Amino acid sequence: MDDRVILRVGAKILIPFILLFALYVQFHGDYGPGGGFQAGVIFAAGFVLYALIYGLENVKKVLPPQAVYICSALGVLLYAGVGYVTMALGGNFLDYGVLAHDPEHGQHYGILLVELGVLITVFGVMVAVFYAFAGRRRVDT
Amino acid sequence: MVEFVDIALLVLLGITAFSIIRQKNLFAAVMLAGIYSLLSAGLFVVMDAVDVAFTEAAVGAGISTILMLGTLALVGHSEHQPQHRPILPLFVVILTGAVLVYGTLDIPPFGDASNPAHHHVAPHYLEESEHEIGIPNVVTSVLASYRGYDTMGETTVIFAALVGVLLLLSLGPRPRRVFSNGRWITVAASEKDASEGGAEEAQEDTLQISPEEKTLGDTNG
Known part of the structure; x- marks a missing residue:
């Protein structure tokens, strides 16, 4: 990953705006399109982007799987x-x-x-499902 | 103009669908499926269903594409040659499609004010939500307040889906990590790893709780 400078710098610039946009979608849902579900997905997308660029282990330092599971239950x-x-x-x-x-x-x-509540659950579930898929190693037959 | 946009979107949708069917490279198929979702989102916008379009764009084109790519990273990106002949599946698909098209014949025209959907509770929502809820976006009012039970069920379903995924992915021939006792723990994948890792761990354990260290610590203290 060290040689992909454009991706890394680009993601670093984009991620704060993605998270901010998710919050905008959340709190502007009363006035325009959007709401908890969309905001949760966008918020999770920010972390998924981080995982894709910087690796799963690094994103798990920011957001441990334990916290994600708690989130997904907490919202409900x-x-x-x-x-x-x-x-x-x-x-x-x-x-x-x-x-x-x-x-x-x-x-x-x-x-x-x-x-x-919807935001927290959707965010938690999306990130947890991503962890579950991305954390699984390829089974070579 | 609206008709032109409709026709353009539907033609692109059709082209994308056929490309997905013809595509043998699964990575390309997944990307095309994302494009399909994005085009659907465009159709929803044309039909003034911006909230649905938003969800379709975020989930269909965004997260689900990522999850499909994650799956392909595990299972490989080339499609296996089908073992069976395509006649029977083709027949079933065409029959189902014909039944669905037959079903649409009874559906009232899109946007007609005399549709049953516009005469049950919808007028109440549209006219009274301004006073009862006080939120400009009627979709949010209906989703979170009038239909709060449904949305709670939906949220619970999402949570249940996660439980299902975690249960399924923690079964079978093991990767190195399993979900147990509420946390991810590392386990050895094969017997060779087990002997090595187990020996190392045992050594570490004995080092940590070795009596010499304890006595050393006691004397120091």
């Missing part, structure tokens, strides 16, 4: 957790209106949290 738990919190506050499951005094604000908070 966050999503369902929002549902249970709304139940505890007297509403229906995933009825965000009770999260704030103004039901409209409650909806905003609920959607923000739920989309965050």
